[in-house]
Amino acid sequence: MAEQPALNVLVTFVGNKINSYVNKLTAMTQKAIPAAAASMYAAGHIKQTIDVFAAAKGGDASTRFCLHLTGTDSGAGQLNTLIPECSEEVNFDGTQTKLEPEFDYANSDESGAVHTTQNTNAQSCQLTDTGSSKGYTAGAATDGNGISWAGGLFKVSAAAPTVPSIKGARDGSAGAAPKIIRDAAKHNAELTKCEQAPEAPSSDSNFDTWKADSALHEALEAAHPAQAQITKLPAGTSKEELRKKLVEDTQAEFNSNIWNKLKEYSVQKADANEIKTKTLKELSTKTELEEALARCQQKRRQETTKLIEEAKIRKQMPKEKQKETDVTCEKKGT
Numbered sequence: 502m503a504e505q506p507a508l509n510v511l512v513t514f515v516g517n518k519i520n521s522y523v524n525k526l527t528a529m530t531q532k533a534i535p536a537a538a539a540s541m542y543a544a545g546h547i548k549q550t551i552d553v554f555a556a557a558k559g560g561d562a563s564t565r566f567c568l569h570l571t572g573t574d575s576g577a578g579q580l581n582t583l584i585p586e587c588s589e590e591v592n593f594d595g596t597q598t599k600l601e602p603e604f605d606y607a608n609s610d611e612s613g614a615v616h617t618t619q620n621t622n623a624q625s626c627q628l629t630d631t632g633s634s635k636g637y638t639a640g641a642a643t644d645g646n647g648i649s650w651a652g653g654l655f656k657v658s659a660a661a662p663t664v665p666s667i668k669g670a671r672d673g674s675a676g677a678a679p680k681i682i683r684d685a686a687k688h689n690a691e692l693t694k695c696e697q698a699p700e701a702p703s704s705d706s707n708f709d710t711w712k713a714d715s716a717l718h719e720a721l722e723a724a725h726p727a728q729a730q731i732t733k734l735p736a737g738t739s740k741e742e743l744r745k746k747l748v749e750d751t752q753a754e755f756n757s758n759i760w761n762k763l764k765e766y767s768v769q770k771a772d773a774n775e776i777k778t779k780t781l782k783e784l785s786t787k788t789e790l791e792e793a794l795a796r797c798q799q800k801r802r803q804e805t806t807k808l809i810e811e812a813k814i815r816k817q818m819p820k821e822k823q824k825e826t827d828v829t830c831e832k833k834g835t
Contacts, residue, residue: 507748507759513720518703521716529692536688539681708755712744721747 666682678686703711711717721743749755 510717510720510747511759513723514703514714514717517716517719518714532688532692536685536692539685539688706752708749708752712748712750712755717744717748 666678703714718740721740744750749758
């Protein structure tokens with residue numbers, strides 16, 4: 502079979518490609534796990550933040566805010582939670598979420614309330630930041646130009662609400678994004694490095710696209726020492742010359758000299774189905790199976806009986822005839 506070296510090369514090539522895809526998938530999986538976790542973590546915080554503000558969609562302008570500044574601009578403003586959705590604890594599976602162990606507010610050194618009464622000192626409250634004045638509102642309630650929530654995770658300005666983009670942070674166009682966004686962007690960037698444009702599958706119809714594949718060259722180099730007698734090429738032969746010798750150079754040559762010849766030796770699916778059908782039909786019942794076994798046994802008995810009869814005949818012959826018969830049998834290979 503003249504095309505056997507080419508077949509060996511193609512088998513090795515396919516095996517190398519499969520191993521390459523397996524290794525690539527393993528590497529991508531290791532990168533994808535932290536990327537998915539970081540993305541879900543960031544997305545969860547974004548949704549949580551948006552839900553807080555989304556709760557303030559009421560029609561009454563005086564109560565449609567989760568964080569509501571009341572009072573005048575003299576610094577006497579205070580924060581009120583005016584709708585239940587803003588003050589309820591988060592529920593999971595119908596049970597109240599609690600700290601384990603439960604936090605001891607009464608006895609903990611960290612539980613003392615700070616600034617329980619209104620204070621107009623600019624540095625007295627760290628919940629709100631209105632530019633240089635800090636504090637509660639300190640005169641900035643009506644002329645502030647935006648609200649930043651969770652370290653910039655969610656921003657509301659005169660233009661529109663905005664959320665930092667993970668893709669933007671990954672591409673470097675998101676500005677000073679919060680840490681959870683930067684972490685998600687980092688892991689997604691690592692995953693992106695593993696991803697490539699899908700390769701066209703190697704087949705008999707696109708030989709020109711994969712004839713220069715490095716995996717094919719590796720297969721050719723591996724096959725060359727074993728096939729040196731057939732290729733008639735020296736040890737220092739280039740990869741291109743090896744490829745041209747073993748698997749041709751053009752689509753037409755590959756089809757004519759390799760692929761079409763290989764197809765002559767292949768068993769088509771229809772042929773395999775026909776063989777299977779005939780075999781199962783012959784042995785489809787217990788009776789037919791027993792009959793088939795009986796026919797085999799009968800044939801074996803007939804062959805054995807024939808050998809015994811021939812041995813008896815030789816035994817009855819004179820010794821000279823027996824020797825002649827034995828020599829004749831040896832020449833015939835029986």
